[in-house]
Amino acid sequence: MASILSQVLARFDNANEPLILAAMARDLEIDTGTLQSMIDYWVRKGELRVVSECGASCASCYGSSGCPFVMSMPLMVERVRK
Amino acid sequence: MAAQTLTIALAGNPNVGKSTLFNALTGSRQHVGNWPGKTVEKKEGFFQLGGWNTQVVDLPGTYSLAAFSVEERIARDYVIQEHPDVVVAVVDASNLERNLYLVTQFIELEMPLILVLNMSDMAHNRGIRIDPKQLSVALGGTPVVETVGSRGTGLEALKATLERVIKQGQSAPAVQLDYGEELEAELSKLEAEIASVGALAEQGKPRWLALKLLENDAEVVAAVRKMGCSSLLDAASEMIDRITESSGEDPETLITSARYSFVARTVSGAVTRPETFMRTRSDRVDSIVTHKIWGLPIFLAMMWLVFQLTANVSAPYLDWTDSLINGPLARGIQALLMLFGLHGTWVESLVIDGIVAGVGGVLVFVPVLLFLYTAIAVLEDSGYMARAAFVMDRLMRSIGLNGKSFLPLLIGFGCTVPAVYATRTLEHENDRKLTAFIATFMSCGARLPVYAIFGAAFFGAAAGNLVFSLYILGILIALATGIVAKRTIYRNAPPQPFVLELPPYRMPTPRNLVTHVWERTSGFVRKAATVILSCSIAIWLLMAIPTHAGVGEFNAVAPEDSLFGTVSQVIAPVFAPAGFGNWQSAGSLLTGFLAKEVIIGSMSQIYVGGSEAIASEDENLPTLGEEISGIVTSFAQATVLTAQEFINIIPRTINLIPVFSVPEAQFLPATEEEEDTGPLSQALMNSFTPLAAVAFNVFVLLYVPCMAATTAMRHEFGTRMMAYQLAYTIVIAWVAAVLVYQIGSLLGIGTA
Numbered sequence: 001m002a003s004i005l006s007q008v009l010a011r012f013d014n015a016n017e018p019l020i021l022a023a024m025a026r027d028l029e030i031d032t033g034t035l036q037s038m039i040d041y042w043v044r045k046g047e048l049r050v051v052s053e054c055g056a057s058c059a060s061c062y063g064s065s066g067c068p069f070v071m072s073m074p075l076m077v078e079r080v081r082k
Numbered sequence: 083m084a085a086q087t088l089t090i091a092l093a094g095n096p097n098v099g100k101s102t103l104f105n106a107l108t109g110s111r112q113h114v115g116n117w118p119g120k121t122v123e124k125k126e127g128f129f130q131l132g133g134w135n136t137q138v139v140d141l142p143g144t145y146s147l148a149a150f151s152v153e154e155r156i157a158r159d160y161v162i163q164e165h166p167d168v169v170v171a172v173v174d175a176s177n178l179e180r181n182l183y184l185v186t187q188f189i190e191l192e193m194p195l196i197l198v199l200n201m202s203d204m205a206h207n208r209g210i211r212i213d214p215k216q217l218s219v220a221l222g223g224t225p226v227v228e229t230v231g232s233r234g235t236g237l238e239a240l241k242a243t244l245e246r247v248i249k250q251g252q253s254a255p256a257v258q259l260d261y262g263e264e265l266e267a268e269l270s271k272l273e274a275e276i277a278s279v280g281a282l283a284e285q286g287k288p289r290w291l292a293l294k295l296l297e298n299d300a301e302v303v304a305a306v307r308k309m310g311c312s313s314l315l316d317a318a319s320e321m322i323d324r325i326t327e328s329s330g331e332d333p334e335t336l337i338t339s340a341r342y343s344f345v346a347r348t349v350s351g352a353v354t355r356p357e358t359f360m361r362t363r364s365d366r367v368d369s370i371v372t373h374k375i376w377g378l379p380i381f382l383a384m385m386w387l388v389f390q391l392t393a394n395v396s397a398p399y400l401d402w403t404d405s406l407i408n409g410p411l412a413r414g415i416q417a418l419l420m421l422f423g424l425h426g427t428w429v430e431s432l433v434i435d436g437i438v439a440g441v442g443g444v445l446v447f448v449p450v451l452l453f454l455y456t457a458i459a460v461l462e463d464s465g466y467m468a469r470a471a472f473v474m475d476r477l478m479r480s481i482g483l484n485g486k487s488f489l490p491l492l493i494g495f496g497c498t499v500p501a502v503y504a505t506r507t508l509e510h511e512n513d514r515k516l517t518a519f520i521a522t523f524m525s526c527g528a529r530l531p532v533y534a535i536f537g538a539a540f541f542g543a544a545a546g547n548l549v550f551s552l553y554i555l556g557i558l559i560a561l562a563t564g565i566v567a568k569r570t571i572y573r574n575a576p577p578q579p580f581v582l583e584l585p586p587y588r589m590p591t592p593r594n595l596v597t598h599v600w601e602r603t604s605g606f607v608r609k610a611a612t613v614i615l616s617c618s619i620a621i622w623l624l625m626a627i628p629t630h631a632g633v634g635e636f637n638a639v640a641p642e643d644s645l646f647g648t649v650s651q652v653i654a655p656v657f658a659p660a661g662f663g664n665w666q667s668a669g670s671l672l673t674g675f676l677a678k679e680v681i682i683g684s685m686s687q688i689y690v691g692g693s694e695a696i697a698s699e700d701e702n703l704p705t706l707g708e709e710i711s712g713i714v715t716s717f718a719q720a721t722v723l724t725a726q727e728f729i730n731i732i733p734r735t736i737n738l739i740p741v742f743s744v745p746e747a748q749f750l751p752a753t754e755e756e757e758d759t760g761p762l763s764q765a766l767m768n769s770f771t772p773l774a775a776v777a778f779n780v781f782v783l784l785y786v787p788c789m790a791a792t793t794a795m796r797h798e799f800g801t802r803m804m805a806y807q808l809a810y811t812i813v814i815a816w817v818a819a820v821l822v823y824q825i826g827s828l829l830g831i832g833t834a
Contacts, residue, residue, distance in 0.1 A: 003335060003336055003339030018476065019579065021581050021584070022362075031180065037180055051486060069500045069602065076486065076582050078579070
């Protein structure tokens with residue numbers, strides 16, 4: 001039987017649609033925080049990547065925290081295509 | 083004995099209350115500095131424990147001892163090199179499973195250990211029951227102490243446990259993690275080889291070193307190499323290959339998984355969680371909001387609500403702002419100009435016809451944008467936007483597009499410029515280009531004033547439906563363009579599925595809402611004071627210059643004979659098939675390339691000028707008191723009408739279903755509520771049929787992005803891509819507007 005870490009990776013490989021972290025944790029019977037640390041492991045190993053926000057603007061309407069239209073989006077992680 | 087100093091290392095994940103415990107133990111006897119050669123803060127403190135002078139070292143918060151981050155390296159090196167008498171592992175009792183992973187690594191290090199279950203009150207409140215005795219047994223007899231650091235609860239018990247452990251003689255937990263038969267066999271062999279090399283004793287216990295070599299830990303491998311033990315490294319390397327080949331997984335993954343399995347077994351034996359723990363209220367709501375079938379209708383309903391708020395509920399304040407700017411403000415400015423003897427001069431024309439009409443014509447839409455940005459901020463802060471991204475991802479993926487494109491597209495509802503830059507989150511160049519290409523069809527906030535003025539003039543209470551329809555049309559055109567491009571020029575491998583962390587739903591805080599709305603709206607106002615002001619002056623100038631002799635002189639020329647009018651007339655026939663082939667529309671659309679808000683400013687200058695404000699010198703102007711009284715009264719009326727419009731969202735929604743006819747609320751008598759149609763609305767109603775108005779709005783929705791967005795496109799993807807986008811958007815906008823007008827005309831809809 002594959003290790004729990006490999007099962008996490010397999011979920012990414014076998015998914016046909018985006019997954020919600022909490023739902024995936026429930027399926028694997030672990031808590032969300034633990035799944036998060038398992039994902040961190042695979043990110044460190046280069047198998048997954050975090051889709052980070054990346055915003056820039058025309059500097060015409062800068063708010064105090066950068067472009068006011070850049071939305072703070074939740075954490076997204078995807079499989080790295082090899 | 084009194085002179086003996088003991089050392090305690092405080093370890094744990096970040097944010098588990100370690101520092102609170104450190105402060106509670108050491109009080110004011112602290113020293114704060116940096117770890118040698120690092121910028122990471124090092125906190126040391128002292129307290130008396132029994133007869134011992136006891137030093138406490140607060141290690142950096144880490145999730146593991148893998149030595150990948152500076153903090154992890156510091157924590158690991160300290161424990162291995164300084165040999166503290168006891169490691170006190172502080173864990174968050176309400177998040178035990180994740181926290182115990184670090185504890186497994188202290189067990190591997192064979193360090194004397196005490197486990198502190200901090201925040202035990204929070205765990206208790208969440209219905210989590212931890213059996214400390216059972217937990218202690220599972221962790222090989224590691225003493226377990228429950229604390230609430232913030233209240234100092236359990237501090238004495240911790241000190242007593244520390245004293246007992248010291249007095250009894252420190253020993254490591256009597257438990258070993260099981261890494262599986264095959265790995266254990268290799269581990270034993272490597273451990274024996276390491277034990278035979280005396281010089282390696284300083285680097286750690288043999289079993290731990292063997293584990294690290296099998297994990298191919300860069301630091302340990304380098305240390306072993308430095309000691310000249312290359313045969314050991316060769317042996318470890320062969321073992322890694324053997325294990326990987328037979329199990330299909332590398333030893334590091336197997337070892338890490340074994341730690342997680344150990345934690346899972348420990349938790350299952352010592353922790354009881356309520357049924358609801360695994361499925362929170364947020365999860366239950368998500369099962370509906372992100373549902374395969376219901377998710378999309380719910381998203382559309384949310385958008386519909388946003389545009390009802392934006393176009394209908396904001397309308398009374400829009401009217402109030404309009405009457406304020408074109409009434410008291412314009413009259414005040416005019417009075418000031420009279421005072422300086424400028425009445426009837428070109429300066430008065432520039433200020434009233436140019437600046438007040440142009441900039442003021444745009445600023446009246448501030449209430450509309452306030453409502454839009456408030457609605458978006460509520461959806462964002464409540465956590466709904468993340469769900470929207472998830473729902474739209476599924477839709478986009480199902481038609482072959484990259485679902486993550488929806489993030490930049492969502493940003494495009496605010497402004498296209500950051501949407502273009504946000505495509506950097508996408509992995510592939512083709513996906514990036516395509517997303518930026520279609521982002522311009524997501525109607526940005528700057529186009530909203532155009533929809534709002536036309537909606538109010540032609541559709542009254544149904545203005546929200548027009549705005550909603552335009553936004554949906556933008557999304558559909560974007561998706562259609564994406565589908566075609568994805569199957570032709572931008573073919574890629576299918577997008578990779580991803581995992582999304584949905585934040586729990588929460589009530590938006592007023593502070594966050596105010597910050598978001600202020601920053602976004604102030605950007606619009608700043609733009610009015612810069613770009614739109616410049617454009618207004620330029621347009622006034624172009625409208626004041628006659629193109630040929632005999633048609634008038636500077637500032638005394640009919641608009642159609644001005645430079646602006648003449649150029650606009652050249653391109654106006656292009657729009658005739660779309661029903662708005664007049665030079666005024668063509669001229670306004672030309673200026674819209676600079677910034678979309680300028681369209682309204684230009685229309686205001688062309689159609690209205692300062693006609694409403696300009697009064698003759700002998701005309702009786704209202705007194706200051708009358709002006710103030712009028713402003714306050716009309717504001718109060720606008721507030722009542724806004725409340726009325728807000729409530730009327732419900733009957734209007736129900737009345738969308740043909741069989742229903744729920745009466746709408748009316749808070750003010752009809753005579754007072756009756757809208758005073760503004761001069762621009764009136765002028766538009768004289769120049770456009772309802773159908774031509776819709777076609778014009780469709781064109782505004784789809785045609786070229788503004789100059790800033792075009793520059794962003796060029797900056798990110800080059801001149802050719804920018805040129806393609808400009809050409810494509812012009813063609814698609816023209817075709818769509820013509821189709822709307824021609825089909826509508828054939829069906830006889832809105833032609834008069």
